[in-house]
Structures are given as structure tokens and as C-alpha cells.
Amino acid sequence: MSATTTKAGPRPRAQARVDAASAPVNVMLVGVGGQGIILASEVLCHALMASGWQVKKSEVHGMAQRGGSVRTDVRFGREICAPLISVGGAHILVALEQLEALRYLHFLRPDGLVLMSTERIMPVTILTGPYPYPEDVPGRLGERGAQVIVVDAPALAAAAGNPRTAGVALMGALSCHLDVKTAAWRKAITALVPERFREVNVDAFRRGRRK
Amino acid sequence: MLLSGNEAIARGAYEAGVKVAASYPGTPATEILESLATYEGIHAQWSPNEKVALDVAFGAALGGVRALASMKHVGLNVAADSLFTIAYTGMTAGLVVVSADDPGMHSSQNEQDNRHYARAAKVPMLEPADSQEARDFVIEAFRISEEFDTPVLLRTTTRIAHGKSLVRPGKVAPAAPRHFERDTRKYVMIPGHARLRHVVVEERLERLRQFANRTPLNRIEMGDPALGIVAAGAAYQYAREARPTASFLKLGMSYPLPDELIREFASRVKRLFVIEELDPFLEEGIAALGIEVHGKPHAMRLGELDAASAAVALGDKPPRAEPITDLPARPPVLCPGCPHSGVFYVLRKLKAVVAGDIGCYTLSVLPPLEAMDTCVCMGAAIGHAAGLERAFDIAGDKRPVVGAIGDSTFVHAGIAPLIDLVYNKGCATVVILDNRTTAMTGRQDHPATGRTARGEQTHQLELEALCRACGVDDVAVVDPYDLNALETTLKRALAARRPSVVIARHECVLLTRGAPKAPAHVIEEACVGCGMCLGLGCPALGAVRRLRGSARGAKDRLKPVVTPELCASCGLCAQICRHEAIQWEPA
Numbered sequence: 046m047s048a049t050t051t052k053a054g055p056r057p058r059a060q061a062r063v064d065a066a067s068a069p070v071n072v073m074l075v076g077v078g079g080q081g082i083i084l085a086s087e088v089l090c091h092a093l094m095a096s097g098w099q100v101k102k103s104e105v106h107g108m109a110q111r112g113g114s115v116r117t118d119v120r121f122g123r124e125i126c127a128p129l130i131s132v133g134g135a136h137i138l139v140a141l142e143q144l145e146a147l148r149y150l151h152f153l154r155p156d157g158l159v160l161m162s163t164e165r166i167m168p169v170t171i172l173t174g175p176y177p178y179p180e181d182v183p184g185r186l187g188e189r190g191a192q193v194i195v196v197d198a199p200a201l202a203a204a205a206g207n208p209r210t211a212g213v214a215l216m217g218a219l220s221c222h223l224d225v226k227t228a229a230w231r232k233a234i235t236a237l238v239p240e241r242f243r244e245v246n247v248d249a250f251r252r253g254r255r256k
Numbered sequence: 257m258l259l260s261g262n263e264a265i266a267r268g269a270y271e272a273g274v275k276v277a278a279s280y281p282g283t284p285a286t287e288i289l290e291s292l293a294t295y296e297g298i299h300a301q302w303s304p305n306e307k308v309a310l311d312v313a314f315g316a317a318l319g320g321v322r323a324l325a326s327m328k329h330v331g332l333n334v335a336a337d338s339l340f341t342i343a344y345t346g347m348t349a350g351l352v353v354v355s356a357d358d359p360g361m362h363s364s365q366n367e368q369d370n371r372h373y374a375r376a377a378k379v380p381m382l383e384p385a386d387s388q389e390a391r392d393f394v395i396e397a398f399r400i401s402e403e404f405d406t407p408v409l410l411r412t413t414t415r416i417a418h419g420k421s422l423v424r425p426g427k428v429a430p431a432a433p434r435h436f437e438r439d440t441r442k443y444v445m446i447p448g449h450a451r452l453r454h455v456v457v458e459e460r461l462e463r464l465r466q467f468a469n470r471t472p473l474n475r476i477e478m479g480d481p482a483l484g485i486v487a488a489g490a491a492y493q494y495a496r497e498a499r500p501t502a503s504f505l506k507l508g509m510s511y512p513l514p515d516e517l518i519r520e521f522a523s524r525v526k527r528l529f530v531i532e533e534l535d536p537f538l539e540e541g542i543a544a545l546g547i548e549v550h551g552k553p554h555a556m557r558l559g560e561l562d563a564a565s566a567a568v569a570l571g572d573k574p575p576r577a578e579p580i581t582d583l584p585a586r587p588p589v590l591c592p593g594c595p596h597s598g599v600f601y602v603l604r605k606l607k608a609v610v611a612g613d614i615g616c617y618t619l620s621v622l623p624p625l626e627a628m629d630t631c632v633c634m635g636a637a638i639g640h641a642a643g644l645e646r647a648f649d650i651a652g653d654k655r656p657v658v659g660a661i662g663d664s665t666f667v668h669a670g671i672a673p674l675i676d677l678v679y680n681k682g683c684a685t686v687v688i689l690d691n692r693t694t695a696m697t698g699r700q701d702h703p704a705t706g707r708t709a710r711g712e713q714t715h716q717l718e719l720e721a722l723c724r725a726c727g728v729d730d731v732a733v734v735d736p737y738d739l740n741a742l743e744t745t746l747k748r749a750l751a752a753r754r755p756s757v758v759i760a761r762h763e764c765v766l767l768t769r770g771a772p773k774a775p776a777h778v779i780e781e782a783c784v785g786c787g788m789c790l791g792l793g794c795p796a797l798g799a800v801r802r803l804r805g806s807a808r809g810a811k812d813r814l815k816p817v818v819t820p821e822l823c824a825s826c827g828l829c830a831q832i833c834r835h836e837a838i839q840w841e842p843a
Contacts, residue, residue: 078588090420094258101386102258102420105362106283106698111616112795113588127497128386128419128490131564132575144583151577168586169623169793176584185580208821 062222063136065098069122071130072219075149076141076212077166078115084237085141085212086117088250089219091233093121096225103128112169114145138191139219141198141212142166143182150189159191160218162198162211194218201252207242210249217253227254259423261416264387265354266291267423268394269324272350273431274298276316278309280668281697282328283363284417285356289326290700293709302700302709305634305668306331310338310353314407317347318443320434322398326354329370330633334669336373339407343377344453345443346405348434350398353379354410356417359533360560363696365614365633367559369534374409374511378457380464381409381511382473383489387421393508395429396473404460404467409511413533415490415560465512473508476521484525485570486518486538486549491561495531498567513541522547531566590619592796593824595762596689598736599660600627601792601832602743603687606750608658609648611640613670615662616696617689624793628660635669637661641684642677656750660687664694664702667717671726677755678727685749686728686757688719689736691764699766723757730756737762739831765824774841775823776830778816782837787814789829789838796822797829 063070072089076082086102093100098121105115118130130152138153140146140161153159161183171178179185186193201214213234220230230250238246259267265288269277277300279289293300299316303309306327313325327335332355339353355373358364374381382397384390390412397408441449468474480501487495488507496504505521507514522528522542529550530539539551552569564575590597600620603610604627612618612628613636621628630640641659648657661670666688677684694700701707706716723731730752734745742760749756775796789797797816816829818838830840 077586079591090258094422099422100258100420103415104418105414106286106418111588111591111619111696112586114586125421126493127563128415128421128493129560129562131562133577134564144586147580148583148586151579153577168584169589169795170584170586179583189580 062224064224065122069120069125071135072119072137072139073130073135073149073152074117074119074139074141075145076115077145078111078113080141081209081212082115082117082141085139085216086119087237088213088216088230088233089119091236092225092229093119093223095229095232098122099125101125101128114148116149137219137222139215141215144168144179146186147179147182150186150191153191155190157191158222159186159193160215160222161186161193161195162215163195164199164211196253198253202249205245205249205252207245207249210246213246214249214253217250217255220250220254257423257425258420259387259391260287260418260420261384261387261390261412262287262356262418263291264390264423265326265394265410265412266295267425268391269352270295270298271391271426271428272395272398273322273429274324274398275321275433276313276323277301277326278303278312278323279326280304280306280309280331281664281694281700282306282331282356283697284358284412284414285326285328285331285354286697286700287417288354288356289709292324300709302702304703306335307338310335310342313353314338314342314347314351317349317351318436320348320436322350322431324352324354324394326356328364329355329357329368330364330366331355332370332373334634336377339373339379340377341445341450342407343379344445344450344457347401347407348436349431350401351407352394352397352401352410353407354412357411357413357534359413362414365631367534369537370409370411371510371537372535374411377409378461379407379409380404380509381411382508383411383510384416384508385489385492385506386416387419387423389508390416391423391425393473400467404464406460406464411489413490413560419490461512465515468509468512468514469516471509474514474517475506476517476524477504477506478524479503481524482526483570484521484528485531486521486528486542487531488538489533491531491533491566494561494563494566495570497563498570498572507538510538513538513545515545518542518545518547522549529570531561531569533561587622588619589622589793589795590616591765591824592794592822593765593826593828595691595736595760595764595826596620597625597792597794598739598742598828599687599689599760600625601828602739602746603627603658603660605743606656606746608656608750609644611637611644611657611659613637613659613661613665615665615689617660617662622793624791634665635661635673638670638673638677638684638686641686642673642680642682645682645684657684658687658750659684660689662695663688663690663692663704663719664700666719667703671722674723674726674728674757683753683755685746686755687746688757688759690719690759690761692761693764693767695764695766699764719759723759728755728757730754731759732757733759733761735762736760737826737828739828765826773823773825775820775825776818776827776838776840777820778818779837779839782835783815784835784837785815786835788834789816789832790814792828792832794829796824
């Protein structure tokens with residue numbers, strides 16, 4: 046299994062594209078500090094910029110990056126004001142980790158899409174506290190009405206040859222839902238990734254897009 | 257160019273012909289100096305602390321070149337002593353002070369509103385609302401600084417500093433050095449001179465007020481006259497998104513307030529609102545003009561805004577979507593292989609009262625380490641320890657007292673309190689967590705690393721010699737990866753009735769990423785599930801299975817599993833295990 050939806054079975058790639066021409070499109074990327082969320086969001090922003098959109102991105106540095114829950118907001122369109130996505134405002138929630146998809150679900154629009162990696166990372170609170178890791182995350186996301194696509198990003202990254210490319214593999218999966226040409230994505234990866242990691246990232250992206 | 261606000265500030269400073277820039281790392285300001293260090297022709301330096309940074313920048317501006325000092329909001333507390341009086345002296349060339357505030361405290365110990373500093377120090381303040389303005393406003397700030405002979409405060413917040421948006425760069429304007437003229441009545445602030453300069457400051461504020469009323473930094477954007485909103489910085493963006501058709505008074509220069517412009521705007525709209533983060537700074541300023549104005553509810557002084565909360569402040573109902581609440585939290589943690597972990601593991605074992613400080617190691621307060629008792633501000637650990645120890649002595653409390661402070665933090669503000677400890681015959685133990693970098697803010701160099709902001713070799717401050725020079729005879733250096741040595745050293749230091757310093761020295765794991773690793777692994781048959789190793793809080797010991805009916809017959813016991821990709825092969829867990837159930841060999 047590399048991709049499923051909980052609502053209506055596998056979706057054809059061309060469907061569910063978002064349109065940024067009339068109003069800003071909001072993509073929230075969430076995960077765990079150190080997972081590569083900043084590179085993934087940077088690739089996304091550069092690809093959007095190369096496609097002619099105005100782009101705003103907001104992220105936090107410092108303490109939050111030490112294995113904590115992290116969130117990066119990317120907004121694009123003709124004109125963008127606020128650097129942050131409001132509750133109920135995200136068109137797409139990209140989760141590099143399952144628990145974090147649940148944590149930020151309230152930012153998703155009612156008709157929004159969750160693009161989630163199969164990755165599960167145990168927070169320290171599970172070691173020391175009474176909480177179990179939530180079971181059946183795709184099901185719980187679906188209960189709240191979200192359309193969910195699960196991507197086995199760790200497997201895609203491993204197949205590409207570097208487990209650290211899972212975030213870029215997810216960008217490949219995301220690319221099926223945005224009107225951004227493949228060349229723009231490739232240009233973004235080339236601009237942002239050091240040469241020795243370039244091919245493996247391009248490969249991970251391609252695998253994510255193919256799924 | 258897609259630039260963060262910080263990168264845009266550096267770009268603007270470069271275009272404005274800045275020659276000297278100084279800073280101390282602090283989120284969300286760090287990248288301003290890091291970015292400036294990549295430009296040719298700018299001397300960009302890390303200083304030991306923000307006050308030194310501002311003094312150096314002021315000296316450079318006095319000497320005739322444009323200069324900039326950047327810092328996080330609490331850094332300006334450290335530099336405030338300088339700021340309040342250079343506001344009196346003025347300089348020869350332009351000086352811009354950047355304060356990056358952190359509403360929401362993403363990586364800070366408080367969320368003070370540094371707009372108050374502009375008013376308190378009587379200096380003009382500019383607040384950019386995106387990266388383009390960050391670039392533009394720095395250039396204008398230098399012009400204002402020179403026209404009015406005043407330092408200018410450029411105030412950003414996390415979402416401006418770390419928000420990225422498009423910037424159109426411009427050309428570099430050549431700024432020829434000016435000549436420093438000796439003028440003791442202007443630059444030597446003895447009371448007789450300072451009294452005269454205060455008059456100048458008040459006159460200057462009046463001229464700045466008039467300037468605020470005419471500068472294009474402040475502009476009226478008329479929309480629907482039923483609703484008028486005054487806003488600056490990120491709050492302007494949220495308000496515009498919340499009420500796209502309203503009328504706006506967009507403030508780029510928010511101190512001194514443009515009183516005439518505000519009166520004009522108020523007369524053209526039916527209802528006047530202020531949207532601002534943190535304190536009611538603009539609201540109170542406008543109310544003091546005798547204008548009827550609506551602010552936000554008191555509760556919204558906490559944290560940062562977004563478009564939805566701005567809409568709530570303007571009278572909308574809160575959004576309906578509620579977060580899922582029964583989820584395990586995911587606080588930040590010390591990295592796998594963090595050399596601080598072992599230190600705090602041992603300190604907790606020794607039941608020490610630990611006065612902590614600012615850095616990654618503050619995370620040791622969280623479970624399972626739970627080994628820190630105070631954390632207030634940079635350099636406070638040693639003074640806190642001295643005071644605690646004094647009180648314990650009076651109260652007959654036998655618990656040992658430790659001040660734990662990072663290497664960069666020690667250089668920042670720990671030296672004077674160490675001198676104090678010795679001078680006043682204290683006997684607390686100071687642990688310097690020396691990981692050879694400023695880790696929390698992203699691995700910046702400092703005087704004890706022997707490298708400059710540009711990565712050049714320089715004199716390396718030797719911490720053990722420095723501590724001895726402060727009068728500490730008992731200075732020990734220990735590798736915190738060696739738990740036995742660490743425990744022996746700390747026990748001895750804590751038992752002695754004299755001041756002592758234990759330097760726990762091991763490179764930050766972020767500096768050695770990519771080195772070959774030999775991950776530890778758990779030998780299933782030997783593990784009794786006692787959970788001792790989990791007390792380290794290592795994220796690489798993250799995947800846990802519950803053992804049923806373990807070797808000792810307990811019902812449910814925790815069994816650690818090493819995640820090999822995360823393991824830094826530090827060996828701390830293997831040293832803690834009493835059952836030789838964790839196999840590990842140094843890489």
C-alpha cells in the first residue's frame with residue numbers, strides 16, 4: 046500500500062487541484078523538528094514562485110526545532126496579506142508524521158485534503174506519561190470529515206536511497222494537487238539542494254509524484 | 257528574491273552601505289547577522305552579548321560609518337543601558353538597532369513588548385510588515401538616523417523575522433565615511449552635559465513627531481469609512497485579511513505617533529479600531545490624544561494574532577473548529593547523544609538543586625530528566641546559585657546547589673556572577689555545559705570556540721584559565737559522555753566548602769552530524785524492563801514495547817528499543833544500564 050483514501054478509494058491525480066487565481070491557497074506543513082520540514086517547504090515556495098505566484102511562508106526556529114511539534118505555513122496567490130493560516134483555513138495539510146496531522150487538523154478547511162506520511166514518531170510524553178500513540182489516525186482524520194491520502198513517504202525515500210528525503214517525496218505527492226509544472230519543482234530542488242544530494246531528492250520527488 | 261525578514265534586513269543594511277554590524281545570537285534575530293556576514297565589505301561580528309554588540313556598533317557609528325546592532329527582544333534588556341544614553345549623544349553616522357520580538361514565545365522566556373523601549377528611550381521606531389518593507393525600512397532608518405542624529409529602533413516580530421516573502425532588491429548606495437569630531441559636551445555624558453543633551457532629545461522628539469505626520473512610512477488607505485483600523489507590522493496584515501474592505505491607517509513609523517494623521521483618519525471614519533499584538537501600545541497612545549478608539553479584549557494581550565483572532569477583536573465570533581484535545585503533547589527534547597543529557601541525569605541522581613540558564617539544556621526541566629529548578633535569563637544561573645546557597649545555609653537546608661550554564665551563555669553574562677561568587681565567599685558549584693557552540697540558535701561561534709562569525713580563526717578564550725583568574729581554585733574538566741567520571745567529579749565538587757567549576761566538555765552532536773555511527777542495541781534476554789535508561793529522555797530510545805511477565809515477574813514493564821537511524825552512539829544508555837542489556841561500542 047502506498048496510497049489510499051479513506052473516503053472514496055484511490056483518487057485520480059488530476060482531481061482536487063486547488064485554484065489560487067481567485068483567493069490565496071493555504072498549505073500547512075506539520076511534523077517533528079528535524080524531519081526536514083524546512084527544506085520541503087522551501088522547495089514548495091520556490092516552485093510556486095517560479096510559477097509566478099506571490100508567496101508567503103512562516104516558520105519558527107530555535108527551541109521548537111529540537112524534536113518538538115513544528116508547523117510551517119505556506120500561502121500563495123495573487124496577493125497575500127497574513128503570514129499565518131487561520132483555524133479552518135488550510136486547503137491542504139501536509140503531515141510528515143501521523144500524530145501531528147491530528148494535532149493541526151482544526152486548521153484544515155471543511156473541504157480540505159490531508160496528505161499524510163505513514164511515519165509515526167513517539168513523543169517523549171508517551172515514554173513518561175499515560176498517553177498511548179493514537180490508533181488508526183487516517184480513520185480519526187476521516188471522522189472529522191477530512192479527505193485523507195496516506196503516502197508511505199519513508200518507503201519512497203528509502204527506495205530513492207536516502208531516508209532524509211521523505212519530506213521531498215511528500216512534495217512529489219503534493220505536486221499532483223497543485224498547478225505547478227514539473228520543471229518548476231525540478232528547478233526548485235536544483236536551487237536548494239547541495240549537488241551531492243540533488244539526484245536522490247529529484248528521485249524521491251518523482252517517486253512521490255508517481256506514488 | 258524570496259527572503260525572510262531577517263535576510264531582507266541584512267540586504268537593506270547592505271544597500272544602505274552598512275560597514276559594521278554586531279549581534280549576539282537569539283531567536284528570532286539570529287539570521288540578520290548570519291546573513292550580513294555573507295556580504296563583502298561589511299565587518300559582521302558576534303559579540304559576547306548584546307550590550308557589547310550595541311557599544312561596538314555605536315562606536316563605529318561615532319567613528320563615521322553606518323552601523324547596525326541586532327538582537328532578540330530580551331537582548332535589548334541587556335543593551336538597554338547603552339541605548340538610553342546613546343539616545344542623548346547621537347552619533348556621527350547612522351545607527352540602527354534591530355529588536356526582534358517573539359509574541360507567542362516560540363523560543364523565548366517572556367513575550368515583552370519592546371515598542372515600550374522606543375518611548376522609554378525617546379528614539380524613533382519603525383515596524384515593517386513584510387520582507388520588502390524590512391529591506392526598505394532599514395534604508396529609511398539609516399536616513400532618519402542621520403537626519404535627526406538619533407539611533408533608530410527597527411522592531412520586528414517572529415512572523416516578520418522568520419516569515420518569507422518576495423523582495424525587490426536595489427543598488428548599493430555608497431555611503432562615504434564621515435569624520436569624527438571631538439565634542440565632549442555631546443559624547444561625554446557627565447550630568448552637566450547630559451542635562452543639555454536631554455533638552456536636545458525632547459526637541460528632537462517634537463521634530464520626529466512632525467516627521468511622522470508627513471512621512472510616507474505612515475499612510476491612510478481609505479476603504480469603507482464605516483470602519484477605520486490603525487495597525488502596524490504583522491498585525492496590519494492580519495487586520496487587512498480580516499477586513500479587506502475597511503479603511504486603514506498603516507503605521508510604518510509607530511513612535512513618535514503621527515498625531516495629526518491619526519486625528520485626520522479618525523475624522524474620516526465612523527468607528528476607529530486598533531489591531532496590535534501584545535500590549536495596547538498604539539491604543540493607549542491614541543486614547544491619550546483624546547480620540548475615541550476601540551482596542552482588543554484584555555485576554556488578547558497574550559500570544560500572537562492571526563487573521564481569525566484579528567477578526568474576533570473586530571467583533572466576529574471565534575472560529576468553530578476546535579482542536580483535538582486528547583493527544584499526547586510533543587515538547588521539544590534534547591537531541592539523541594546530547595552531551596547535556598548525562599550531566600542532568602547525574603545532577604538529578606545527586607538530588608542537587610539546579611539553578612538553570614538559557615540554552616538547549618533548559619529542556620532538561622521536562623520529564624523524564626526533570627533536573628532544573630530555575631531559568632530566568634542569560635547568566636542568571638550563577639547568581640541564583642549563590643543566593644540559594646546563602647539561603648540554604650541560613651535555613652539549614654543540606655541540599656547541594658549547582659548553577660548550570662552553557663559555554664556561550666557563560667561568556668555572555670556568567671563571568672561577573674562567577675567573580676561575585678568567589679569575591680563574596682560563596683561555595684556553590686558551577687557547571688559549564690561546554691558544547692563548543694551556541695547550539696539552541698543554530699550553532700553560532702563565540703569567543704571560546706576560537707572562530708569568528710565569518711568562520712575565521714581567532715584567539716580562543718580558555719574557559720578553565722578564565723575561571724581560575726576569577727579566583728576559582730577548583731576547576732575540573734570532564735567529558736560528560738563518561739558518566740562515572742562525571743559523577744565522581746560532581747560529588748567531590750559538591751562536597752567541598754569552596755566555590756568550584758566543573759566544565760562538562762563535549763562537542764554538540766549537531767557539530768558532528770554525519771560522523772560514522774555504531775548504534776547501540778538492546779539485548780532482549782538481558783533486559784528486565786526496569787526503565788532506568790529511559791530516564792535519560794533520549795529520543796533514540798523512543799520506540800517502547802510493554803513487556804508482559806518479564807524476568808522478574810512484573811506485569812507491565814517498559815522495554816526500550818533503539819532507533820538506529822536516530823542513535824548518536826554516545827553510549828550513555830549503555831552506561832546507565834545495570835544489567836548489561838544495552839550493547840554499544842564507540843564508533
